Structure formats: C-alpha cells, structure tokens
Amino acid sequence: MERTIVVDEVEARELYKTATPAWKSVFEKNFGKAFFSQKITDRIKTYEDACSELGEQPIDEAKWKQFGVSDDDITYRKLKTITKALNEGWKCDWNDSNQYKWYPWFKMSSGGFVFYAASDGYSLANAGYASRLCFSSDEIATYAGKQFLQLYSDFIK
Numbered sequence: 001m002e003r004t005i006v007v008d009e010v011e012a013r014e015l016y017k018t019a020t021p022a023w024k025s026v027f028e029k030n031f032g033k034a035f036f037s038q039k040i041t042d043r044i045k046t047y048e049d050a051c052s053e054l055g056e057q058p059i060d061e062a063k064w065k066q067f068g069v070s071d072d073d074i075t076y077r078k079l080k081t082i083t084k085a086l087n088e089g090w091k092c093d094w095n096d097s098n099q100y101k102w103y104p105w106f107k108m109s110s111g112g113f114v115f116y117a118a119s120d121g122y123s124l125a126n127a128g129y130a131s132r133l134c135f136s137s138d139e140i141a142t143y144a145g146k147q148f149l150q151l152y153s154d155f156i157k
Helices: 009-018 021-031 047-052 061-066 071-087 138-147 148-154
Strands: 101-109 112-121
Touching: 009 021, 009 047, 047 071, 061 071, 071 138, 071 148, 101 138, 101 148, 112 138, 112 148, 138 148
Parallel strands: none
Antiparallel strands: 101 112
C-alpha cells in the first residue's frame, strides 16, 4: 500500500536540515535542490518570501487600512517580518553588551534615499536603532538595506 506524506515548505526546510542523505534526495526531488539553499539571502527576495519562510500569511493591506492602520505601520510590520525571516531564529539580547546588533544605515543624497552602510550597536539605546529591525550580521544587514530599500524608505520618510 502506498501512502502520501504532506509536508509544507516550512516543515520541509526544517526536516531537511537533519535529514539523512536518502531523505534529502526525496525532499530535493519534490521541492527542487534550489529550494533548500542554505543561504537565507537566496530565499528571501520579497516580503512574501519572508512570510513563506516563516509560514505566515502576508497581511491584507486593504483590510488593515479599513481599520485605520497607517501606511508606515503596515510597512513596519513588513520590515519586522523580513527581519525575523532573515535572522533565522536569532534574536538580539539587549542584556548582552558584547553581542553585535547590526542594522542598515541610509542617507539622503542627490540620488534620493539610498543605502549607505551597515553598522552595529551593542546595548546602546538610540532612537535611530530600531531594536526589532536589528540583524545578526553585517552581511544580512547590508543585504536587507539594499534589497528592501524601498520599504525602508517608505517607513523612514
């Protein structure tokens, strides 16, 4: 008797991490090898990708606006979701002054709102550091600042 196992994308990625080579082959046959890229920046290109990575439904912007939620609040929610997905479970510990907390840095130039650099902060409290938008590494913060520049612009401006 043949049986079918149903595994969603989030579960598949989790199971794949510890699967035997035989099971990895089964997963790759069904989802494609590229689906299991271990590099998060290959998987998260859009807000919808971040939602998929976390097993969440994208927000219904029209419905939120009906309830009076502002555009910048909607954008902040999207950025929080993207940050959570890109951090792959890492959470900043504000009690650990030795832990780097990376964030993208932007500036206004003749070309408009642009990504400038990634910077880090320890446990420094500063209104310019959005604590829920911190990243685990310089590489991820730089990627987020460049890939999601328009969302950051919509949120900050």
